[in-house]
Amino acid sequence: MRTILVTGCSSGIGHHAAHALAARGWRVLATCRQPRDCGRLRAEGLESFPLDQGDETSVARACEQALDLTGGRLDALFANGAHATPGFAEDLPRDALRAIFEANLFGVHDLTRRLIPALRAAPDGRAVWCSSVLGFAAMPWRGAYNSTKHAMEGLADTLRLECRETGPRVILIQPGPIATRIRTNSVPHFERWIDPGASARAAEYARLQARLRAPEPEVPEGHRAHPGRVTRALLRALDAPRPRARYRVTRETRLAEGMRRLLPTALRDALLSRAG
Known part of the structure; x- marks a missing residue:
């Protein structure tokens, strides 16, 4: 039986x-x-314990608990947990960026480095990080999230090169739009850090606030936006004898990659600015 630690499982x-x-x-x-x-997850039959990627003490405690439970063995990590802080970049205070980087990037790095010895000792240990299409294609309103995922891509590339001979294998998954609760869960972060009334772009925030409070879509299994699409990519990343460095999920991600390679920056900016 192979063992994996997964974050952001709520x-x-x-x-x-x-x-x-x-x-x-x-x-x-x-x-x-x-x-x-x-x-709730334990009631569903899973082994579960707290891990808050934004809290260094929580990360350390969870790693210790995981290795205690498994006798020090771990075959894989899927670092998936993240949150968004919507708003114009010009309205993001420094502390807002500190908070989102702690959760989305620093926590992933801390978690991974604490588990690398166990992953390296496994027969074919793998550290899989959940990035995003926004890790290489920025979109408006999402500056805080964009920046954490862009940074994640660079850190993962570095770690993959450095672990080439020693293991573990380091793999990125880049989902496009997936039906999750990330938009609903972003509302408290928006309310904490963004003051729309004080912004020079106050009139534009009405549209953003309406989108944030819109009902989350329910999509069936097999739909292109269903979380199962990411799971299938994860399974390939875990099982492939020679896994790719990146797994792009949904046609939007593949389209964005094509745009990045083929279109001039000015044209790409015009298209992405309207997509926001």
């Missing part, structure tokens, strides 16, 4: 992946930021 991508991996015979350590969500 809903969406992490929740689907944890259950799918368990169904395939993996021992899944399914972590969440909130203890109440861990209780």
